[in-house]
Amino acid sequence: MAKTYKIAVIPGDGTGPEVIREGRKVLSALADKYGFKIDFIEYDLGGERYLKTGETLPDTVLEELRTVDAIYLGAIGHPDVKPGILEQGILLKLRFSLDQYINLRPVKLYPGVWTPLKDKGPEDIDFVVVRENTEGLYCGSGGFLKKGTKDEVAVQESINTRKGVERCIRYAFEFTKKRNKRKTLTLCGKTNVLTYAFDLWERTFHEVGQEYPEIKREYAHVDATCMWMVKNPEWFDVIVTDNMFGDIITDLGAIIQGGMGIAAGGNINPDEGGVSMFEPIGGSAPKYTGKNVINPLAAICAGGMMLDYLGEKDAAESLERSVMKVTAEKLKSLSAGRMGYSTTEVGDLVVEFLE
Numbered sequence: 209m210a211k212t213y214k215i216a217v218i219p220g221d222g223t224g225p226e227v228i229r230e231g232r233k234v235l236s237a238l239a240d241k242y243g244f245k246i247d248f249i250e251y252d253l254g255g256e257r258y259l260k261t262g263e264t265l266p267d268t269v270l271e272e273l274r275t276v277d278a279i280y281l282g283a284i285g286h287p288d289v290k291p292g293i294l295e296q297g298i299l300l301k302l303r304f305s306l307d308q309y310i311n312l313r314p315v316k317l318y319p320g321v322w323t324p325l326k327d328k329g330p331e332d333i334d335f336v337v338v339r340e341n342t343e344g345l346y347c348g349s350g351g352f353l354k355k356g357t358k359d360e361v362a363v364q365e366s367i368n369t370r371k372g373v374e375r376c377i378r379y380a381f382e383f384t385k386k387r388n389k390r391k392t393l394t395l396c397g398k399t400n401v402l403t404y405a406f407d408l409w410e411r412t413f414h415e416v417g418q419e420y421p422e423i424k425r426e427y428a429h430v431d432a433t434c435m436w437m438v439k440n441p442e443w444f445d446v447i448v449t450d451n452m453f454g455d456i457i458t459d460l461g462a463i464i465q466g467g468m469g470i471a472a473g474g475n476i477n478p479d480e481g482g483v484s485m486f487e488p489i490g491g492s493a494p495k496y497t498g499k500n501v502i503n504p505l506a507a508i509c510a511g512g513m514m515l516d517y518l519g520e521k522d523a524a525e526s527l528e529r530s531v532m533k534v535t536a537e538k539l540k541s542l543s544a545g546r547m548g549y550s551t552t553e554v555g556d557l558v559v560e561f562l563e
């Protein structure tokens with residue numbers, strides 16, 4: 209009997225539904241070709257539901273999400289909802305509640321894609337960022353004193369636990385070992401200033417690294433990492449870093465690989481029975497909503513990462529090859545409205561090129 213995957217789909221806000229529609233189209237086509245089945249279960253989480261009911265992520269929904277094979281997310285963020293409510297109430301709550309402690313973000317320039325980096329091509333831009341996804345400055349630890357007065361104090365603490373740091377670093381070493389590249393893992397930190405947090409990271413990095421003698425260990429401060437990502441991106445194979453730095457450097461990563469139209473990521477809980485979530489890393493792009501002009505490739509690539517994670521490696525590779533053909537032979541640009549094709553047509557092209 210064909211294997212069936214239960215996938216929760218959260219199209220979300222803005223252009224989320226449009227890009228997820230194309231992603232589902234590609235995933236369904238691959239399921240037919242490669243002999244597996246996908247049951248998609250849609251959830252209407254997002255800004256509209258919040259505005260109607262005041263709910264972000266109800267506990268009953270969260271409990272259902274714990275039982276699926278993976279979650280496929282479009283975008284969260286609504287122009288009529290105060291910034292922070294949906295991000296914290298849905299996206300971060302999912303990451304934390306499901307203990308998706310890895311945010312895996314490949315930075316790979318596909319053929320035919322324009323990069324703002326002069327004289328760099330697909331052979332130079334191909335690395336992966338392993339971002340810690342449940343700790344650091346994202347914990348919400350801190351508070352105000354004397355709020356609203358001239359003596360106001362705001363404290364925002366970065367929480368780094370040995371357990372949290374170690375499991376992230378260990379994942380990064382394992383990932384580097386499996387990846388067929390330079391076998392180099394770079395710790396991105398700020399040991400010269402954040403002398404507690406990154407002391408823990410650095411010690412853990414070298415301790416765990418002893419178990420991986422075949423992996424070369426490198427270190428770069430976060431500011432220097434930004435510089436090298438622009439100047440010599442070919443130096444990187446895998447980068448491991450904390451939540452905040454990972455957030456920042458992966459936007460830089462997205463732009464050197466061609467922009468938000470192509471950048472995908474996975475929020476991964478690698479543990480037994482863990483539920484992972486895959487998403488395009490760009491936002492809900494309200495100004496393009498409903499126009500059929502947004503680039504669905506990031507969502508499609510997130511679908512590819514999901515297939516890889518589910519163990520459908522051949523289907524995942526087929527998806528990536530097809531996306532590369534579309535970027536190399538068809539699209540004029542990856543930017544919304546300038547692709548030379550509509551959102552729907554780009555999805556159709558990816559399906560057409562599947563082997």
Ligand code: IPM
Nearest residue numbers: 295296299300454455458489
């Ligand atoms: C990301 C986003 C989120 C983050 C926001 C929306 C909370 O920027 O996925 O990178 O900071 O993690």
Ligand code: MN
Nearest residue numbers: 455456458459
């Ligand atoms: Mn971000």
